[in-house]
Amino acid sequence: MNKMENMDFLMDIPQxxxxxxxxxxxxxxxxFFDEYINQGFIAIGWNSITxxxxxxxxxxxxxLKIDLKGHYGSQVPGSAINKCEKFCMKLKPGDIAVITGKEQIAFAEIGEYYEENREIYNESxxxxxxxxIKRHSSDMQEIAVVEDKESVNKGFFLDPQTGQSSLYEIPVRTSRGTKKQNVLCPYCKRRKIKLLSLVHNRETINPYLYxxxxxxxxxxxxxxxxxxxxxxxxYDIYLWRGNLWFALKVDTRKSINAVTLSSFIHSFADLLPTVQKEDISVKTALHSPGDIVLQVANWLSNANNYLWVFLILMFCSVVNSKTRNFLLFGMLSNILLNGMTSRHPDYCRRNTNGWKTIF
Incomplete structure (x- = not known):
């Protein structure tokens, strides 16, 4: 590990x-959203393809197109083949997945490819x-919660008489009637994932991405x-393409004063004395809520950046954040966030989840 890599380790900034x-x-x-997140995988259909x-x-x-039409009645078998090829061959460990749920969106680092037991996870x-799913598509909002998880193995069991696999069904009676049975992912092609962020309120996502x-x-x-x-x-702070990126969340629905916003961004530049001012740029998606993303160019090429941070590290401690199940990328993030908060206490704050939000 060289000096630069060692300093990144100390600062705990994701690269x-x-x-x-x-x-x-x-x-x-x-x-399948909850299953993907809780079990740590993503998957894709068309089990006849591996x-x-x-x-x-x-x-x-x-x-293969003819085979897919025979198995699935697919009208666009070419598209199915292309998606499976991407999933198997083009997704790589370290890539990032955006996983869409009914009410939530998850961001995760993609891991290794694997396949479940084909004797169970087959076309049938x-x-x-x-x-x-098709039969109950009109009222699938209420999905049964599996209470006796010890009685099943990942949602499937082998019938002791036939030896055949079957998807378990647990009808649950409530005051409003009977909920529909639980359905777990039947796809054999899978990739491991490591959860990075889970967004419960879609309004907090960049509007263009949404x-x-x-x-x-x-x-x-x-x-x-x-x-x-x-x-x-x-991430709140990360290294990408040799640059340092710093993301701030804007959670107000009110108009933002232009002078205040300009002063806020200028204060950020003042907190990085070893960085050339022309190397600092900003991207905004201020639809209130929205993001302010500050970029410091050529961060890795300037050893003075590391020297400056190293001196401050001696007086700082790592701050834990439970917002997204990872550290708030510790020392440098803490320095910048606390510096901005002290300069703009009326506009920059830590909310109840631990995020630093502004305005």
Whole structure:
């Protein structure tokens, strides 16, 4: 580990890998969202396709299209093949996934590819679950909560008489009637994930990113155009492409005074005395709520930045944040946040979740 890497370790600033790509994955209208987050994986359908299916020749692709039509009645088998190929071959560990739920959106680091037991997670099970979802699509808002989790194994069990796998069903009676049975993800193609951020209120997401999510109905698609907005939703402070990025959340619904905003950004520049002022830029999505994302260019190339931080580290301690299940990227973040708060106490504060929000 060189000196620069060692200093990054001390500051605990996450570094986004070179070549990182950004993907959106849907969860069947939110049906599999909780399972993905709680069990730490993402998945995609079409169980008749596995990683070993690829690469495909032109003739092989045509044969697979026919096979998909036979199994699933798919009207666009070519699109299904392309999505599966992306999931198996193009998603890489370290890429970031935007996982969409019914009421929540999660951001996660993508991990290794794996496949569940094909004897259980086969085409028949997938079709069974798809039919179940289709049959109850009009009133799937109420999904049964599994209370006796010890009696099942990941939602599936083997019938002791037939030896066949089956999806468990638990009807639950309530004062308002009977809730629908629980349905778990039947897909065999999966990737591990590490949760970075979970957003409960969609209004706090960058509006341009949110619009892109709403207009995109594909089960898997690229969101590379929205990399900045995604990263500012994942981290408060991070290193990417050799630059330091610092995201501030604006949570007011009122108009923001232009002079106050200008003064606030100028104060940020004053807190970094070793940085050339022309290296500091700002991106905003101020739809109140929104983001202010400050970028310090060429951070890694200036050793004085590390010297300045190192001197302050001797008087600072790491601050824990429970907002997104990770550290508030400790010392440098704490220095900048506290500096901004002290200069602008009326506009910059820590909210009840531990976030630093402004205005």
């Amino acid at each position: 986004v890998k070179r070549g990182c790509q950004f993907w959106m994955i849907r969860t069947n209208d939110g049906l 990683k070993n299916t690829f690469p495909l020749s032109k003739e092989g692709k045509q044969a 099970l997938e079709l069974e679950v798809n039919e179940k 619009k892109a999510i709403l207009l995109n109905n594909h089960s898997l698609s690229s969101l590379n155009k929205y990399a900045d907005a995604i990263l500012s939703s994942c």
